[in-house]
C-alpha cells in the first residue's frame with residue numbers, strides 16, 4: 040500500500056505525467072524517482088506505475104489517465120514501442136514555450152505531438168528544447184485556431200471513430216505534402232513561420248522535429264481537413280511533384296546550361312520491354328497463337344461460344360469449382376467467350392459475352408483488358424484457357440447457352456414429389472427460389488449472379504445445398520433435367536441435342 044504524500048498539487052489541464060511527477064516530488068521534497076521511474080515517457084505507461092502516482096497524489100483513476108497519452112487511439116499516439124506512425128514526435132524531440140516553460144516549467148501533452156506546435160496560452164510558437172532559438176515567433180490567429188481544432192479533434196478521437204478517421208486522413212495528407220513542399224507549393228496563408236525544407240523532408244514515421252516547419256505543413260494541408268476535393272487535389276499535385284523530382288532537399292536554383300548537369304535520358308528499352316502496361320511483345324504474340332489454336336479446336340471439335348459455361352472448368356474437375364476461384368473462372372469464361380466469338384467471325388466485345396451469360400459487363404481484370412484491346416495474354420492465363428477448352432471437349436460439349444435460355448424464364452418450380460418443408464428457407468429466401476437457383480447453378484455451371492435471381496448470394500445456394508438431404512437433391516436434379524428435356528421436345532429435334540442423354544424415364 041502506497042501512502043499518500045502530504046502535499047498534493049492538482050494536475051493542470053493537459054499536464055503530462057512526467058511533468059506532474061516532477062512537481063509532486065519537488066513539493067514533497069522527495070526524489071522524482073520515488074514517484075516515477077526516470078526513463079518513463081508520457082505514453083506506454085504501465086498501469087501499476089500510474090496507480091502508484093495516483094495513490095501518492097490521491098488522484099482518481101480518470102484524472103490519472105488524463106496525465107498520459109495512452110487513452111488516445113493509435114491514430115494519435117502511434118503504434119509499437121516507439122509509438123511511430125501517429126501524431127507523436129520522436130522521443131528525442133522536445134518542444135517548449137520560450138515564455139512559460141522557463142518560468143513555470145510548463146509542458147503540455149500535446150506539445151509532444153505535431154498537433155500543437157503552438158503554446159495557446161502565450162500565443163507563441165514552440166521551439167525545440169536545447170535549441171539556440173532566442174527570438175519568439177507570434178503565430179497568426181488562424182494557426183492558433185487550427186491548432187485548437189486539431190487538439191479538440193484529438194480529444195474527440197478518444198470516443199469517436201469519425202474524429203479518428205479525420206485525424207488519420209489528415210496525417211496522411213501532411214505526410215504526402217511534407218516531402219514535396221517548398222516556398223511556392225502548396226498555397227498557404229501568409230504570416231507563417233519560415234519553412235525549413237530539410238526538416239520538412241524528415242517527416243516520415245514521425246512528424247518533422249521543427250515546430251515552425253510543422254506549423255507550415257499543417258497550415259498548407261489545412262484545406263484537406265474540411266474538404267475531400269482539396270484533399271484529393273493535394274494528394275494528386277504532390278504525386279505529380281514527386282514524379283518531377285521536387286523531393287530534393289534544396290530546391291533547384293536557376294543554373295545556366297542545367298541540362299548538362301542533369302542525369303542523362305535512360306537508354307531506350309530492349310524490344311521485349313512492355314508495350315502496354317502489363318503486356319510485352321511475347322504476350323501479344325501469345326494472344327495471336329491462342330487465337331489460331333482456338334480456330335483449330337473449332338474446326339476439329341465444333342466448339343462454339345454457346346458451349347462456354349459461366350464458370351470455366353479445369354481438367355479433372357468434377358462438378359463446380361471451389362467457391363474461392365469463382366471470380367477468376369468467371370473472367371476466364373468471359374475471355375473464352377470473346378475469343379471463340381472472334382474465331383467465329385463474330386463481333387467481339389465483353390459486353391456481348393456478359394449479355395450471353397445474363398449479366399452486365401462490369402468486371403475488369405488484366406486478362407479481360409488484354410483481350411478487349413487485343414494487346415496480349417500472359418502465359419499462365421493462356422495455358423488455363425487451352426486447358427479449359429480441352430476439359431470442355433473431353434467432357435462432351437454442352438450447349439450451355441441453350442440451358443441458360445431454357446431455364447431463365449422458369450419462375451415456378453414444378454410440383455415435386457416431396458413433403459412440404461423439405462426445401463429449407465435460408466436467410467429470408469424462400470426454399471422454392473433457392474431450389475430454382477440451385478438447379479440453375481448445377482445445370483448451367485454458372486453462379487447465381489448469372490441467374491434470373493441475381494439477388495440470391497451464392498453462399499445461400501451453398502447453404503441450401505448443404506441443408507437438403509440426398510433424396511431432395513436427386514429430385515431437384517431430375518426436375519432440372521426434365522425442364523431441359525421438355526423444352527427440347529417442343530422446340531428442336533432430339534438429334535440436335537448436345538447435352539448428355541437423360542437416362543431417366545419421364546412417365
Ligand SMILES: [Zn+2]
Nearest residue numbers: 136139158161
Ligand atoms: Zn507558453
